[in-house]
């Protein structure tokens with residue numbers, strides 16, 4: 669669905685954001701895109717929808733060169749940036765102006781989401797709080813029923829019940845034909861939703877793996893004392909003892925701890941990279 673082939677990109681000559689980056693994303697998954705501040709998550713999402721173009725290599729989205737921004741591509745993707753402009757009009761008016769760009773937009777579905785988020789469609793957009801605006805845009809984006817959904821930090825600004833509603837709605841729309849990519853720092857909000865992780869680190873993809881494969885190769889545990897060996901890749905102390913990330917040599921079942929994995933990647937990127945055989 670999305671292929672980045674040997675992509676290099678920089679906003680200025682001084683600093684490259686991506687160097688020879690390769691990545692393929694398939695339909696049927698909810699991808700979690702992680703990386704430190706400035707790692708390039710937003711830039712990658714923008715590239716996938718053609719808002720920035722690689723200076724070398726190629727980015728193909730739904731079979732088309734993304735940077736061409738062809739109408740046939742634009743009607744099949746929806747990008748929700750972290751910050752967005754809201755015109756001064758009622759929600760209903762906004763929808764009647766923007767929905768026609770998306771052939772599969774479903775107005776009833778949108779109204780169901782608004783109802784769930786307790787937002788009145790007669791409200792003026794400018795009168796809404798940041799979190800309420802975000803909920804309108806999330807509901808609108810999902811109701812476009814595009815093949816590709818790109819959400820940049822969608823749970824930022826959402827209250828606790830809304831985060832749960834967001835997870836539930838996302839899980840309900842995921843299907844074999846759709847590709848959902850969510851960039852986030854709020855790993856706890858989305859841990860149960862994401863089924864494939866992409867971690868950006870130092871201008872490249874450090875991990876690109878299905879959650880099932882990650883928990884096959886890595887074990888996530890909390891222990892009272894850390895023994896010296898045991899294939900421990902990374903450990904950090906917590907209130908309950910030590911959270912450890914280790915090679916899953918015994919093929920134990922454990923639950924993915926995205927925060928621990930992310931911290932492990934920051935501290936020992938090469939070990940993780942080696943384990944997952946990426947270049």
Ligand SMILES: Nc1ncnc2c1ncn2[C@@H]1O[C@H](COP(=O)(O)OP(=O)(O)OP(=O)(O)O)[C@@H](O)[C@H]1O
Pocket residue numbers: 679680685703704705706707708709710711712
């Ligand atoms: N419009 C721009 N002009 C110049 N440099 C930019 C621009 N946008 C981003 N950058 C730089 O590109 C790099 C990647 O930025 P990007 O916003 O993609 O990172 P990010 O991973 O989304 O960060 P965050 O987690 O803070 O949102 C950063 O070093 C940033 O300073």
